[in-house]
Amino acid sequence: MLRSSSLRLCQTVARSHTRRSASTTSSVPSLTNLETRWKTLSSEEQSTLTKQLVDLQKKDWHELSLDQKRAAYYVAFGPHGPREPRDEPNQGIKVLAGVTISVIVSVLLFKWSRHGIPTPRTFDKEWQEATNKLMREQNSNPIT
Structure with a gap:
């Protein structure tokens, strides 16, 4: 059973x-x-x-x-x-090349724009020495 x-x-x-x-x-x-x-x-x-x-x-x-x-x-x-990704093959390389070219062009434009401007006369070594001499004669404290 x-x-x-x-x-x-x-x-x-x-x-x-x-x-x-x-x-x-x-x-x-x-x-x-x-x-x-x-x-x-x-x-x-x-x-x-x-x-x-x-x-x-x-x-x-x-x-x-x-x-x-x-x-x-x-x-x-x-x-x-x-x-679905829309990236093309080698898109990373294209982006890197584009950014690099943009930075290089920007630096070159900046240098070119600053090239024609003469430096101020206060940047000369004689001017700096004369300023330091004047400060010593007046006992000027450069901190305060």
Whole structure:
């Protein structure tokens, strides 16, 4: 009696387990390498995948497979749609070259604009010596 009841219990558990695993595998399409296949999918397939992933995320996350977690992360935060990068190749080099050229041109324009202006006469060495001599004669305190 005990043996037959335990046997029936094991069979029902096995059946329910196979039903449960069959229902989850049939409802979820292949999510492996979703990052590479996302652009080739039609918009309808993308929306159905998104809806299925939303439903999967409502369950316990410990039950999700690694592919399902990766697919959910990619759909939520992946570089597709408005988050797709618009950078061209070698754009960093182009930006660096543009900034470098702008700085060099600015420095050259500054030097050229200051080139024609004569230095003030108060910058001469004789003027500075005469100013220091006058300050000593007047006992001027340069701090106060």
